[in-house]
Amino acid sequence: MNRIWAAVVIAVLIAVFSTVGISTAKNSAAEILDSLDQVHQLVEAGDTEKAVEQGEQVFADWKARSRILSTYIPHTRLDSISGSLAGLASLASDGDSSSFEAEYRRACLLIEAMVHAELPTIDNIL
Structure with a gap:
């Protein structure tokens, strides 16, 4: 009987940690x-100074969040996002909108892929 309760407790803990x-x-x-x-939006509006500040803040926020996310998401995935976000502020300051746009889209796609990879979908299970 104790084994059944232990199995139930473990299953509940797995479900809770996965959901969190x-x-x-x-x-x-x-x-x-x-x-x-x-x-x-700031880059498109031509407000380079604010875009650089905001870009640096996004990277700082990401670094803080990636410490928590690294407990259950592979570091390689987080590192690729970090690399992409690290360059956004400098690309915004250069004024080269095409390079910024490409890196912006890359960062967005990597973040969306990170979330999708964590969802319990049939694609991720198989």
């Missing part, structure tokens, strides 16, 4: 994507 992990990944991604969108 997915929720954390979704919330972090949504907030970072919103911040990235603000940087993108």
